[in-house]
Structures are given as structure tokens and as C-alpha cells.
Amino acid sequence: MKPAGISGIYKEGICERQIDELAMSSKNKNIRDLYRGINDFKRGYQPRSNSVKDENGDLLADSHSILNRLKNYFSQLLNVHRVNYVRQLEIHTAESLVPDSSPFEVESAIAKLKSLSHTLMLVPNLHWIVIEDAESPSSLVGKLLKNSGIAYTHLTAATPKQWKLREKESNWKKPRGVLQRNTALQWIRNNLKADVAQGVIYFADDDNSYGLEVFEEMRDTQMVSVWPVGxxxxxxxxxxxxDPKTGHVTGWNSAWRPERPFPVDMAGFAINLSHFLKHPEAKFSFNVESGYQESEILRHLVTQEQLEPKADNCTRVYVWHTRTEAPKLQSEKQLNKKGLKSNAGIEV
Amino acid sequence: MKPAGISGIYKEGICERQIDELAMSSKNKNIRDLYRGINDFKRGYQPRSNSVKDENGDLLADSHSILNRLKNYFSQLLNVHRVNYVRQLEIHTAESLVPDSSPFEVESAIAKLKSLSHTLMLVPNLHWIVIEDAESPSSLVGKLLKNSGIAYTHLTAATPKQWKLREKESNWKKPRGVLQRNTALQWIRNNLKADVAQGVIYFADDDNSYGLEVFEEMRDTQMVSVWPVGxxxxxxxxxxxxDPKTGHVTGWNSAWRPERPFPVDMAGFAINLSHFLKHPEAKFSFNVESGYQESEILRHLVTQEQLEPKADNCTRVYVWHTRTEAPKLQSEKQLNKKGLKSNAGIEV
Structure with a gap:
């Protein structure tokens, strides 16, 4: 059930209706609500955000009105209790299914997802699409998403057995997250329209470390933006x-497979949502070599010349490709052989 | 310069003066200020927090007054620009020093510290003590702490050469973070008094994954509280x-060195600040066996019988001992041999 593929859509200047919808979601913990409220409202105080609107959608320009709106908004939040409307949707794939992941993988995935959720809780106007590599959505992941207060969509896509990594098989032997990321992209195509959708698609990974700056940088992506990855x-x-004169991307400093059309990490680019929706052929594939997934989707969307460099002309690092070790659970395995387990009766 | 030892003090019902001081700190980014404001104010809306006070320190009881105070507070935040007062303090140790950590270690440490900072940004009334294992504090760590908006103290303590792990030496061969954690504890002893200090000491690690719940659970620790670690x-x-009848701790399920007096992970306990200050002998030591650091400090502070179980009588997991892989940077090493590096002119 490991949540392998995680995609984030980062909406900018998104229609008010959707913001209201998000504000109505996931109201089961006051602490979360407050952060959600902040996430929505903070946009009013940032130079790059356009406006604070009142309940009727009218623009508020002076600080007095803005603060009053803030007061009313908090007042509303304080009076809403446990509205459990959460947009949730399940896609069951027709692929042949494999046994669920081990409890170790589940526990480790939850721990990492929790850390990632804290970063995403600090990002305004984010919609988090989480794809579990499982037959059906787990309550553990569902609870984590709901408690985060982030607007989310929880889907599943089970990797076919022949594409699962065997124990001790190297990471790069088989493409990972292809089906999961494509499931997210298909959901986006099914639910959003190119002529009205505003936002940015970013492929997040629960192993990476994200500075909050990267989410701000990608916000005004027109087609595809790029930046350094540590x-x-x-x-x-x-x-x-x-190119120091034009500021256009002329190449890459990549050492591993530099011959790839786009030798960039999955964490190093974002795609404009509307632009993506105009290119139905853009997706990932099981039929490309290791390291070519990024090139596979990007070749449909952009040329190297068109790429939009971010992070101060690619002079700053705001995201790192860190990796979490597989947990070492020798004692647990010995317990299991005796029919015991350390976490009987324990809730995560 | 790897920040090896990180300690968090979690203040509860802390004096208003200090909160005001914190609110004045680190005002270099509006987004951070807003979260800080929230962190302070959220306590007013949580059942366990006692009060919202107005500018004169008087208690506000009705929602109208609370919301007005909120409005004023945000108004103040909006009008304060770049106040750069940050409580910062440097301790230089007299130990023999060793060369700085490699750039890989620095980069990896920054990435992890950034992720941890996002979790801590969501915790109200936290003071973060960060100890760099270095001769002098790095600007990278300093910038990260300042930008987080969290109240912090940035110290250094360089591990003596004989206690540094050699390359490929196992983690458990030499005690890690002893000097750094003790430096934090000494700072606490030097700066706080047992009869007035309120709060809880918790030893956080940039590798672990923390649910926000754990910070709430530890808040009312009287002496030493304990809970499960995933x-x-x-x-x-x-x-x-x-013991199902008394609710007291009668033992542990530990499989590794279960004979330890307190076979608990560093992430699995918190100490009341005032209680700690009454026991000047409580600290870590280079002269104990692997796995005995927790027992070393706890034996001065508490008996097993006195431990306060948290997390619904230790039936829930809110923290995980995850570990980050050392980055694999073969290509970088090859570049370095040629006198080149991938990150020339790049800022983290």
C-alpha cells in the first residue's frame, strides 16, 4: 500500500468557488482549520497574490476591510465543527494485483508522508493528489490526509506484479511510480478543463526535502519551469x-546520462496546468529506459529553448533529492517467526 | 559542521514577556511572521490552552474580544518590517578541533534541517536550540533558522577528533551528539531558573519523522513522560x-539490549524543564556503552515507576525513528578530482 506516486497541483488565482470548497473540507481539527484559514488568507498579504475578496466576491483594497474579512473568516472557522465533507474518489485499476506491501513499508511510508504533509501544510492553495500503490485506499493514509487539513484527492493504482521491484533489486532496474503518476494525470484530465483551469502541476516525492521557496517559484509557470536540485x-x-546573455536554458550540468533530452530530476520542474491539459499525449511510460521518465513527459510539452528557469536564474537550491533508508527490523522479523509482533494493538 | 545535536524546549504557559520577545524576532519574511502569529494565537482556541490575553496582559474571555485582539495582532504584524533582532549566542568550545565536515554532509544536513523546521513551524510556543558540530556557526544554518520564524538559539560544539566516526565506521561504534546535547543542556542551565521556568525539554533529531501530536502529548509532563517510537x-x-490496572510502566518491549535501565529511544521521552533544572547532574556521557545515553540522563531524573505514559497509554505511534541515506555522489567526487564542482556559484 506504499504511496509511491504523489502529485501536487499548485493553484494560483484559482476561482473563489474552489477555495470555498476547500475551506469547507477536512474540518475535523481546529488546529488544522486555522492553518487552512491562514493558507487561504495569507495570499492577501503577499506581494504576488492579487486580492482579498469579501463574501460576495468583491475586491477588498484597504487594510481595514481586509482585517474585518479576516476577523469574520476566523469567526466562521471557530463556529464550524467537524464538517466531514472531503472530496474523495477511488479508482480501481484493471491491472493484475499483487499482495499488499509489508507492514514495514506501510509504517515507513506513513512516517515519510507525515513529514511531507508538514511542508505542504505551509504552502497556500495547494491541492494534494496522493496515489497509493494498493488495491484500495488505506485508512492510515486517509486519516493522515484528512488530519493534515490540506485539500486532497486520495486515489489508488496498484503496480502490476511484473513491474514491482523484487527484494534487493536496485531502484533503477524498473521504472517506479509510472502508473501512479499517470493515474494522477488522468484524474486531472477528467476533472479540470484547459480553458478555465489555473495552477501548476508538480511531482512531489515523500523522500525529498523541499524548501517552501520552491512552491513560490513555480507559481507563475507559463509552460514548464526548471530549477536546480541538490x-x-x-x-x-x-x-x-x-546562456548568460539571453537567460535561456542551453544545456545541463548532468553527469549521469547527460545525453537525455531533459536530464532533470522529477523534483526539478513544474508544468502549467492549462498547458498540460492541452497536450493529452503527455504522460509517463513503462517503455522507456531508466532516467528517461522526465524526458518522456516533457518532450510533449516543451522544447529546451522554451524552458523557464527559476530560482534566481538557477543559482539557488530550494529542493534536495534526499532518500530515506529502509528500516532495519531484524528483531521484528525474529518476533514474526514466533508468531508475535511488537505493535499488536497499536494505532499509527 | 553537521548539526548533530538538536534540542527543543517546548514552553507551556510561558511568561508573556518572552512571547512578545519571540514575536519581535525574525521578522524578515511576512509568510513566516504570519505563521508565528498563528502559533502564538492558536493557543487561544485550543481546549488545553488557558487564555488569550490583551496588550495589557488582561484575560479575554468572550469571542468578540478575542477576535478583536486577533485583528490588532495581525494589523501589527502587517506593519512591522524586517526587525532583525534575533537572540543568538555562540559558545566556542575549548576542545581540540577537527576539520569541517564535507560539503556533502553540509548539504544533506541543510536539507534535513529544512524538513524538520517545517514540522517545528507548526508547533506553537517552541524554542529550538540547534547545536552545530563545528568550530563556528555556519551562515547556512543561521539563515535557515532565521527564515523559519521559529524562536531559536544557535550554538556550536565541535566533537573532539577521537570521538568522530571514521568513514564506513558503524553508527553505534561511538556515541553521537553527546557534546552537542550537553551544550544545549548547559545553555538551559545557564539561562533559565528552576523556580520560574515552565516547559519541556525534548531531544529532536533531523532524521526522525514527528507527528504534531507528540508535541501536544509532552506538553503537561511533570517529571519525565514516555511514549512508543515507530x-x-x-x-x-x-x-x-x-500495568493495565495501575497504568504505570512495568517494563519495555525492547529487543535490543533490553537489560538497559531505560531501553527507550531518544525520541521517546521528554523532561519537565523545571524538574531538569533541579538536577544539575543529569547529562549525557562519552563513558557509557552504546545505547545507554538515554539511561544515563534518565537515571538522575526519574524511576521507572514515576514515568508518565503518554499517547493514549502508549497505544499510539506519533514519532518514527527514520534515517536518511548518505547521498551517493560518485559523479561529484570525479569532478572534484579534476578540480571542478557542480555547485560553483550556487547558493543553498
Missing amino acids: LAGGLMVEMPVL | LAGGLMVEMPVL
């Missing part, structure tokens, strides 16, 4: 190389 | 075993 591709920083 | 000690969950 600790990726065997380098301290893997990144686009820019 | 993926620790070779088990799915390592935890205290309670």
Missing part, C-alpha cells in the same frame, strides 16, 4: 545551464 | 509496557 544525479547540484 | 530498536514499535 544531491541529485550523483552531484551536489544537478541543474540547467543558462 | 521503527526503533529493530522493531515496528519500541515502547513501554504498562
